[in-house]
Amino acid sequence: MARNTKPELTEEEILELQDKVGSSGRHGPGGAPRQAKNFGLAAKRLLGLIAPHKMQMGVILTLVAISVLLNVYAPRVTGRAMDVIFSGAISAQMPAGATKEQVIEGLRARGENTFADMLSAMELNPGAGIDFDRLGQLILLILGLYVGASFLMWLQGFLLNRMVMGVVFGLRADVEAKINRLPLSYFDTRQRGDVLSRTTNDVDNVQQALQQTLSQAVNSILMVIGITVMMFWVSWQLAIVALLALPLTGLVVGVIGSRSQKQFVTQWRSTGMLNGHIEETFSGHQVIQIFGRTDTAAELFDERNDELFRSSSMAQFLSGLMMPIMQFISYLSYVAIAVFGGLRVANGQMTLGAATAFIQYSRQFNQPLGELGGMMQMVQSGVASAERVFELLDAEEQTPDTATAQVAGRSKGLVEFRDVDFSYVPDAPLIEGLNLRVEPGQTAAIVGPTGAGKTTLVNLIMRFYELNDGAILLDGVDVRDLSRHELRSQVGMVLQDAVLFEGTIMENIRYGRLDATDEEVIAAAKATYVDRFVHSLPEGYDTVIDQDGGSLSAGERQLVTIARAFIKQPALLILDEATSSVDTRTEVLVQKAMNALRADRTSFVIAHRLSTIRDADLILVMENGTIVEQGTHAELLHAEGAYHRLHQSQFSEDK
Numbered sequence: 001m002a003r004n005t006k007p008e009l010t011e012e013e014i015l016e017l018q019d020k021v022g023s024s025g026r027h028g029p030g031g032a033p034r035q036a037k038n039f040g041l042a043a044k045r046l047l048g049l050i051a052p053h054k055m056q057m058g059v060i061l062t063l064v065a066i067s068v069l070l071n072v073y074a075p076r077v078t079g080r081a082m083d084v085i086f087s088g089a090i091s092a093q094m095p096a097g098a099t100k101e102q103v104i105e106g107l108r109a110r111g112e113n114t115f116a117d118m119l120s121a122m123e124l125n126p127g128a129g130i131d132f133d134r135l136g137q138l139i140l141l142i143l144g145l146y147v148g149a150s151f152l153m154w155l156q157g158f159l160l161n162r163m164v165m166g167v168v169f170g171l172r173a174d175v176e177a178k179i180n181r182l183p184l185s186y187f188d189t190r191q192r193g194d195v196l197s198r199t200t201n202d203v204d205n206v207q208q209a210l211q212q213t214l215s216q217a218v219n220s221i222l223m224v225i226g227i228t229v230m231m232f233w234v235s236w237q238l239a240i241v242a243l244l245a246l247p248l249t250g251l252v253v254g255v256i257g258s259r260s261q262k263q264f265v266t267q268w269r270s271t272g273m274l275n276g277h278i279e280e281t282f283s284g285h286q287v288i289q290i291f292g293r294t295d296t297a298a299e300l301f302d303e304r305n306d307e308l309f310r311s312s313s314m315a316q317f318l319s320g321l322m323m324p325i326m327q328f329i330s331y332l333s334y335v336a337i338a339v340f341g342g343l344r345v346a347n348g349q350m351t352l353g354a355a356t357a358f359i360q361y362s363r364q365f366n367q368p369l370g371e372l373g374g375m376m377q378m379v380q381s382g383v384a385s386a387e388r389v390f391e392l393l394d395a396e397e398q399t400p401d402t403a404t405a406q407v408a409g410r411s412k413g414l415v416e417f418r419d420v421d422f423s424y425v426p427d428a429p430l431i432e433g434l435n436l437r438v439e440p441g442q443t444a445a446i447v448g449p450t451g452a453g454k455t456t457l458v459n460l461i462m463r464f465y466e467l468n469d470g471a472i473l474l475d476g477v478d479v480r481d482l483s484r485h486e487l488r489s490q491v492g493m494v495l496q497d498a499v500l501f502e503g504t505i506m507e508n509i510r511y512g513r514l515d516a517t518d519e520e521v522i523a524a525a526k527a528t529y530v531d532r533f534v535h536s537l538p539e540g541y542d543t544v545i546d547q548d549g550g551s552l553s554a555g556e557r558q559l560v561t562i563a564r565a566f567i568k569q570p571a572l573l574i575l576d577e578a579t580s581s582v583d584t585r586t587e588v589l590v591q592k593a594m595n596a597l598r599a600d601r602t603s604f605v606i607a608h609r610l611s612t613i614r615d616a617d618l619i620l621v622m623e624n625g626t627i628v629e630q631g632t633h634a635e636l637l638h639a640e641g642a643y644h645r646l647h648q649s650q651f652s653e654d655k
Helices: 011-021 039-048 051-092 100-109 113-120 132-181 184-188 192-234 236-243 245-283 285-290 294-346 352-394 454-461 484-489 505-510 518-527 554-568 584-598 633-639 642-654
Strands: 415-422 431-438 443-447 469-474 491-494 572-576 602-606 618-623 626-631
Touching: 039 352, 051 132, 051 192, 051 352, 132 192, 132 352, 192 236, 192 245, 192 352, 236 245, 236 294, 236 352, 245 285, 245 294, 245 352, 285 294, 294 352, 415 454, 431 454, 431 626, 443 454, 454 572, 454 602, 484 491, 491 554, 491 584, 505 518, 505 554, 518 554, 518 584, 554 584, 572 584, 584 602, 618 633, 618 642, 626 633, 626 642, 633 642
Parallel strands: 443 602, 443 618, 491 572, 572 602
Antiparallel strands: 415 431, 415 469, 618 626
16 A cells, blocks of 8 residues: 555655654665664674573573583593593503503613503503493493483574574564554655564574574584583593683684674665565566666666675685684694693593593584584674664654544545645645544545645555644544554555555455455445456455456556455545546446445545546645645636646647
8 A cells, every 4th residue: 555655755765854864874775774784782782582492492592501510421421431442452462460650660660661651540440451341331321321311412402493483583583563553654755675684584593593503603602611511521631732722713703794794784674675676676677678677677686686685795705714713723722722731631630531531522622613603694694684774663653542432334435634734754734724624425636746735645545644733633532543454454445556465356345345245245236336247257256366366457456456455345535637548438438436435424525637627526636735726617617727737738739
């Protein structure tokens, strides 16, 4: 409906209106923000969406913590198994009955001090060999630890996916509810493609980011903490060597991450702009072909596509740098640990099993760090999308309903304008001091040049916009004291562009009143001349039409919308240039249908062709937001004023 009642605003008025509405900025129809994005604030708000699921998140975190604990403890047990094998192999080569101290003293006496130092850190049982019972127990324990950790990780992943789906379900519901609460001005000043991109692509990207990073981030952080504790337990000296890589890792994430985040913001802004252009060129494809603007449209597409390519390429390049750099830092740390650990084993300061466990810890330590770095790409992209969704959710809404009155049953249809002032933007008044009274059952036709305020007048009746001053009364009740739902339930509207929905013809007519029976739908179709052409269709009333009603002619589509308004049986009827898009022959049929629709109800008819409103009870002539003349067709012609000039102009054109 918005596209059909959209006011004609200048670029300056649109920008000023955007300031009033908030959300998107002035950098193009894609809604690019005027200020730098706040990554921390958006990330905090994104995580805040999980608050209603804190119990589930608590269970997930507990499972992750236990899984990490099992994973972290397993290398320590592996080190002990290594010690059992190595010490058993050494013990088998020693004379039975000798003690560990005697063996070490004998080695030192032969000058083998390094070997003696290494054995001093081991548990030896000369002549005994490998304890396979103990080794078997340790191997079973290792298998149990890893199986348990894997099961818990699967379980937490299953629960996390369900939780994230619940979070995104709520986010989608909030977005849908927000869309319904936004004023018409929000959609008048933005490309539909960008709004659709925020409600679909960006929400999907948020879901993907949460699913792929939330659990992994928690797991990686806990792994880093757990492994750090274990490394200090095994050898605090080697732990310090391993932790020297952290400052370098933080520097990489801080410098590259901040730069790639800006590029992700640009990427999703460019996506919205490109989607907006595609939507426009698709819906206006025929016009583009007629005026030979294919090359122009293609050039604009290439320009926006190139901007998206450059921003996304740079974002991927910068975020992709983090993993290789962090891997390089990891390899340097690994080499340092291997050399320093080998020296400590040789000096008897730790066992070979402990060194093996520590090397495994160092590998595990760098893995979650690398994962955190790799996740930054998805996190930055997800947060950039979340910011765009939050901008939509934070947009200024239409004023809330404060219903203090009701219309008893069906309205009589008395409409009054009292000293109405309205402007789309401050300091640019469009309607000032407008007074008008339309009696029940009358047909009021509104004529005037483009931009005179004709459509604005009916938009104010529908409360698509709120007044600056004055009041509009329905049966003596200020429409602002009625809920929008109750007010609009009294009004039927037929627009210049016939908007149909994908479904059958019967479903499209029933859209006006969902509880209508098939008999009532057919009766409405007969009253508005839809029944005449329906029987020529393959499935009659059950013929499925696409979203734009492409299988029907323009006049047939308009007749269906008239039938849709007819079945609603409204007290007020608004016809917004309903015959402007049909041919002269079809216009006669549409006019008859509208006459049937206008019977016994107050009607406002916005008309371009004066021939269609000759029989109107009241004709309003508007210029620059003001009613300059009003009266019947004959009275206005006799006055030889603005209406007379319009009539003469059209009469001359018809000649």
